[in-house]
Amino acid sequence: MQWWRDAVVYQVYVRSFADSDGDGVGDLAGVRSRLGYLELLGVDALWLTPFYRSPMADHGYDVADPRDVDPVFGDLAAFDALVEDAHRHGLKIIVDLVPNHTSTEHEWFRAALDSAPGSPERARYHFRPGKGENGDEPPNNWRSIFGGPAWERVGEEEWYLHLFAPEQADLNWTNPEVWADLEKTLRFWADRGVDGFRIDVAHGMAKPDGLPDDPQARIELLANTDGDPRFDQDGVHDVHRMVRAVLDHYPGRMAVGEIWVRDDERFARYVRPDELHQGFNFRLLQTPFEAAAIRDAVEHSIAAVDAVGSRPTWTLSNHDISRPVTRYGGGEVGLARARAMALVVLALPGSAYIYNGEELGMPDVEVPDDALQDPVWERSGHTERGRDSCRIPVPWEGSAPAYGFSTGEPWLPMPPDWDALTAAEQLEDTGSTLSMFRHALELRHTHPGFAATDDRRTRVEWYGAPPGCLAFRRSGTTLACALNTSDAPVPLPPGDVLVTSGPLTEDGQLPPDTAAWLA
Numbered sequence: 001m002q003w004w005r006d007a008v009v010y011q012v013y014v015r016s017f018a019d020s021d022g023d024g025v026g027d028l029a030g031v032r033s034r035l036g037y038l039e040l041l042g043v044d045a046l047w048l049t050p051f052y053r054s055p056m057a058d059h060g061y062d063v064a065d066p067r068d069v070d071p072v073f074g075d076l077a078a079f080d081a082l083v084e085d086a087h088r089h090g091l092k093i094i095v096d097l098v099p100n101h102t103s104t105e106h107e108w109f110r111a112a113l114d115s116a117p118g119s120p121e122r123a124r125y126h127f128r129p130g131k132g133e134n135g136d137e138p139p140n141n142w143r144s145i146f147g148g149p150a151w152e153r154v155g156e157e158e159w160y161l162h163l164f165a166p167e168q169a170d171l172n173w174t175n176p177e178v179w180a181d182l183e184k185t186l187r188f189w190a191d192r193g194v195d196g197f198r199i200d201v202a203h204g205m206a207k208p209d210g211l212p213d214d215p216q217a218r219i220e221l222l223a224n225t226d227g228d229p230r231f232d233q234d235g236v237h238d239v240h241r242m243v244r245a246v247l248d249h250y251p252g253r254m255a256v257g258e259i260w261v262r263d264d265e266r267f268a269r270y271v272r273p274d275e276l277h278q279g280f281n282f283r284l285l286q287t288p289f290e291a292a293a294i295r296d297a298v299e300h301s302i303a304a305v306d307a308v309g310s311r312p313t314w315t316l317s318n319h320d321i322s323r324p325v326t327r328y329g330g331g332e333v334g335l336a337r338a339r340a341m342a343l344v345v346l347a348l349p350g351s352a353y354i355y356n357g358e359e360l361g362m363p364d365v366e367v368p369d370d371a372l373q374d375p376v377w378e379r380s381g382h383t384e385r386g387r388d389s390c391r392i393p394v395p396w397e398g399s400a401p402a403y404g405f406s407t408g409e410p411w412l413p414m415p416p417d418w419d420a421l422t423a424a425e426q427l428e429d430t431g432s433t434l435s436m437f438r439h440a441l442e443l444r445h446t447h448p449g450f451a452a453t454d455d456r457r458t459r460v461e462w463y464g465a466p467p468g469c470l471a472f473r474r475s476g477t478t479l480a481c482a483l484n485t486s487d488a489p490v491p492l493p494p495g496d497v498l499v500t501s502g503p504l505t506e507d508g509q510l511p512p513d514t515a516a517w518l519a
């Protein structure tokens with residue numbers, strides 16, 4: 001019943017996955033048309049990024065109606081058909097909820113603008129008078145994650161809070177209507193048969209009383225650090241308890257939070273038994289390709305959840321971060337390392353999240369200035385290029401853009417030299433990244449080292465390993481994983497080799513930038 005505990009979840013960035021109607025933007029019918037591929041890949045569940053009604057200022061994370069489908073992605077009938085077909089293919093469906101903010105096109109925000117300061121309509125958001133003689137300075141010194149002040153002035157009298165783009169107004173989570181609305185949204189999708197929810201900015205929502213200045217006046221873009229008054233306030237846990245209480249009425253449903261909180265103990269709070277079933281721990285994804293640092297990140301991630309009886313989740317990639325191939329150095333080396341890290345992650349206990357295209361070894365793509373779409377580019381005054389480079393559409397087949405993604409012009413340009421990267425090419429090649437993922441995922445389903453999920457199997461046992469290398473075994477099983485981040489080949493631990501991320505040396509050693517599973 002707790003299918004998520006060991007699940008491999010595939011993140012579909014819907015805009016970039018598959019376009020069924022030629023408008024250059026991926027859609028729900030596109031996802032449905034590729035379910036056969038996802039079943040072949042061997043994942044257990046899909047996480048769909050927001051497909052709700054939205055003016056797309058942040059590509060769907062600015063939600064104007066959380067209980068309807070945006071026409072660019074389809075309609076409710078297309079969604080229902082997708083869920084039904086996915087279930088037929090043995091795939092669970094997780095949808096993305098965005099409770100921290102709404103689009104400024106949401107009917108609530110429009111009503112707030114039409115209403116006076118102090119009105120119930122404004123009380124659903126954070127409206128405040130400005131500072132300074134004419135009220136023309138923001139109410140506090142908070143910065144937006146996307147750059148610039150976190151406040152936008154409306155009329156003479158008030159400003160509203162937006163931790164992200166100005167088109168994403170933060171909701172006031174002390175307002176009971178806001179709670180009731182999230183509950184309604186949860187039930188709406190749960191009743192339509194979804195199996196889980198990804199909670200966007202799960203460390204957001206609650207704001208400190210009086211909205212005090214940030215003593216550090218943090219300005220980092222896309223970075224949340226400990227002690228930040230904008231995030232990880234104690235009150236947020238009441239929201240997660242409510243989410244959990246609703247989901248407890250729907251057996252087999254789960255919630256996973258996006259939790260940019262580094263401290264183990266602070267992180268653990270989100271996955272206590274009466275809160276979220278899972279949380280994304282981003283430590284590993286922020287770690288360089290270096291064995292000691294990787295081991296440290298793994299140990300912290302396990303310790304954080306073990307303390308509260310939860311299980312870890314692992315992720316190397318998503319739609320907000322530079323892709324692993326590029327992050328680990330780019331080119332052949334970056335690809336080899338990304339493949340090695342994929343085997344590490346898939347060997348660890350708990351569940352793993354794969355971002356679409358990761359199984360193809362997609363790198364980041366440099367997007368020309370005039371094609372950039374991420375609000376970060378404008379908000380940062382053209383100093384930060386934003387996240388478009390990791391959001392390029394998936395290449396399916398053929399030798400020229402749009403590689404079967406769309407019959408039209410893709411919403412972000414695709415490189416001319418991606419013919420070897422397409423899913424169709426890689427399916428034919430036993431040495432491809434896709435084939436490696438398929439093999440590893442098949443082993444996850446069939447090898448006894450992955451079978452039972454008693455609690456001991458949350459843990460790993462570390463072997464002694466040469467400098468720059470690591471090796472671990474899943475507790476209570478014979479399944480081991482070895483990784484070489486040094487610059488010389490090393491002998492493998494004892495055991496039969498099940499799968500490797502790249503060829504071994506002629507004398508059977510594990511080369512640099514390579515990982516292997518052994519039994």
Ligand code: GLC
Nearest residue numbers: 058061098164200201319320
């Ligand atoms: C999360 C999403 C990101 C979005 C932000 C605001 O971090 O992953 O893509 O921009 O929330 O909703």
